[in-house]
Amino acid sequence: MTMRKTIAAASAARLISKADPDAPALVAIGRDAVAIRAGTVFGGRRFEVETPVEIKGALVVGADYGVTVSAGRARAWQAGGIPDGDDVLGGFHYAPGGNALARSGGDDMPAINPCSLWDVAFRPACPDPRGMALVDKPGGRFWxxxxxxxxxxYLSGTSRYGVTIADGDSCPIDGATSERFPRFDYAAAVAAIAAHGKGLLGLDEFPAAAFGVTEKTSCKRDPKTTGLDAPRTSRFGIMQATGNMWIWGHDGDPDTPRASLFGGSWLSDGYAGSRSALVACRWPGISGNFGARGRSDHLQPAPRRDSGDVRKGASR
Incomplete structure (x- = not known):
């Protein structure tokens, strides 16, 4: 399903109204609670005051949650697929650690990432909002x-906790052939991310997403799997943002973007950080200890209808 068809298919979905359309309908309360903002109207109910969301079961580290409003009741449940349905208000991610507060990384206490909160009218433009965080940068927002x-x-989405990191030794599946890419070079990274309606980070986006990490440091060893590296968590809760894997990106040219590498690896140490970049790389065909990270535009449609994917697969 193309992005255009995905959005069009959602045109009959339920309306939402908010006191502040420039903020999600959900707000994090501390590290392990979520509420619906006062002034939100959804699912046949007007939330006059900030209203706690009932969370089904104990929160699971690294899991994504959907929030539904049904019969006037707001509940959160662990999402086994893309949250969908007319009763879905939005969702959030429960991270293994907290976001950076300054420029020395985050912490190792599990918390709801406040930047991961989304609703049907405030979300990534890609079909799957799970495992993403909103980044504010001068001139705009992106996820x-x-x-x-x-x-x-290819099977589980581009942003999942506790999985093997894609690189030249662990190539992902090519959706066009249903076989693994022979290399994880720039072209493969572009294709793997594009299959999910996302793109690679540009030169102006990576420093914004990685801001708040402990600069000029690395994790010292091959991380192998996705997860927490607290000193290199960003202000927006981006995990292993620097000093773990060089990631494929581009130089930001709108017409002919050229391959670039950002962030530094576990071998970089003093060279790693939010401003570490090899721009307009002359060797886009190289493959090795290079990873990737997806990004999506911010979708805030008007009228404010559900722009989410209509595929099934969510568990409640």
Whole structure:
């Protein structure tokens, strides 16, 4: 299903009204609670005051949650697929650690990532909002994958906790052939991410997404799997943002973007950080210890209808 068809298919979905259309209908309360903002109207109910969401079961580290409003009741449940349906208000991600507050990384206490909160009228433009965080940068907003792209991204999505990181030794599946890419070079990274309606980070986007990490440091060893590296968590909760894997990106040219590498690897140490970049790389065909990370435009449609994917597969 193309992005245009995905959005068109949602045209009959339920309306939402918010006191502040420039913010999600959901708000994080501390590390492990979520509420619906006062002034939100959804699912036949007007939430006059900030209203806590009932969370089904204990929160699971690294999991994504959908929030539904049914019969006037707001509940959160672990999403086994893309949250969908007329009763879905939005969702959030429960991260293994907290976001950076300054420029020395985050912490190792599990928390709802406040930048991951989305609703049907405030979300990524790609079909799957799970595992993404909203990044504010001068001149606009975009959504960024919280985790490095996984080897199994073709089946489970590009941003998942605790999975093998895609690189030259662990190539993901090519959706065009249903076989693994022979190399994880720039072209393969572009194709793997594009299959999910996302793109690679540009030169102006990566420093914004990675801001808040401990600069000029690395994790010292091959991370192998996606997860928490607290000193290199960003302000927006982007995990393993720097000093873990060089990631494929581009130089930002709108017509002919050229391959670039960002962030530094576990071998970089003093060279790693939010401003570490090899721009307009002359060797886009190289493959090795290079990963990827997806990004998506911010979708805030008007009228404010559900622009989510209509595919099934969510568990409640």
């Amino acid at each position: 960024c994958d919280i985790y490095l792209t996984g080897q199994d991204c």
